[in-house]
Amino acid sequence: MDQSNFANKFISRLERIDPPQIESFLTQLVKEKDFQRAVFDSIQEAILVVDGELRLAFANEAARTLLGVDPRKAVGSRLGDIFKPRALKALAQEYLEHPQARTNVEARAGSPPDRVFTVSIVPLDGGEGRHSHSVWIIGDRTSEYERIAEKRQFESIQSLATLTAGIAHEIKNPLNSLNIHAQLIERSAAELAERGIGEEEAMRLEKSTGVLLEEIARLTRIVDQFIKAARPPKLALRKGDLNSVVDDVAQLIGPECERRHIELEVDLDPLVPALEFDPEQIKQAILNLAKNAMEAIDKPEGRVSLRTCVAQDGVLVEIEDNGSGIPEEDRLRVFEPYHTTKFDGSGLGLMVVFRIVKAHRGVIGLDSAIGRGTVFRVALPLAEMPVRLLESEGQSIVDLENDPAGKEPR
Secondary structure: OOHHHHHHHHHHOOOOHHHHHHHHHHHHHHHHHHHHHHHHHOOOOOEEEEEEEEEEEEEOHHHHHHOOOOOOOOOEEHHHHOOHHHHHHHHHHHHHOOOOEEEEEEEEOOOOOEEEEEEEEEEEEEOOOOOOEEEEEEEEOOHHHHHHHHHHHHHHHHHHHHHHHHHHHHHHHHHHHHHHHHHHHHHHHHHHHOOOOOOHHHHHHHHHHHHHHHHHHHHHHHHHHHHHHHHOOOOOEEEEEEHHHHOOOHHHHHHHHHHHHEEEEEHHHHHOOOOOEHHHHHHHHHHHHHHHHOOOOOOOOOOEEEEEEOOOOEEEEEEEEEOOOOHHHOOOOOOOOOOOOOOOOOOOOOHHHHHHHHHHOOOOEEEOOOEEEEEEEEEEOOOOOOOOOOOOOOOOOOOOOOOOHHHHOO
């Protein structure tokens, strides 16, 4: 039965209906409305109903989370004023000019895209071929796109490793031979100089051989780095203390930070539990990130921070600096092989870090701002959440939603 026809008949006979019947009808309407809102509010996509001028008539609760729209306060506002991302504003303007159905239109917000939305628009027939209203269904596909991009990046690294690992080994063998013979020449030149035989020529030869040895050593380091990056890391997993590993890294970089007049901050969360990980490889990954942080600082009053904390489903290690920051165009490529902004960098250090973290089923990401610095975050999975003790009563509880340690760090 058509609800609107029933309501019209009900209203036309209102004077002949008893008050209890009116009350029963209105109570039923309220219940149906509440039920419909509860159903719409349980849907993860934002659902917006707008009139022909794109003024909001209804929004479910997901609109608040995805779009920052208050479902009740925004009623009557135009979509162009409600939408913050320019891509959504442009889509609203386009629909005003050409009101027709659309399915899974992609709208990207930010550059590079911070969020990716998909929008479907369903016009509602108002009779006589007019579209009196339309329903906008907006979903957030950001995490899905991030997973796809991450998978492609990982496959690219795997492909590169398979194709070129053998070449690296072939290069290393002659490098070892060159290194041995250069050392022999250097030794012979030194002996000739001691005997006074062609002393001047022998000293020049010794100097040139020294340069040759330095370049061979540099090439050997690059090849070694590549081999480490190309090989899937073999993990020696055991239960260990992550805080202890981070503290070891702090001890290693401490003297260099002091020499460069960089303040080193270490903040280790005592609630971090024992984890199943390879201490040597995780140490290498954190050390690489810490060295990068030091090298990114090009101003006085530099600062490098090493932090650990318990997150919602794992443990976070944060390596932060207040250096020059990473340009937007480089942020999505920092883990790619051979991508480097350093004059003498190989472009393999962060690739090694990426593979170590991935081998531990972890996640690595970064935030950066030009002139303010960069923070790398390494998240390692946690089998069991630690129990926090209430200091006042000595009771043990698990309350990660309300506990600061369980919140995502800045």
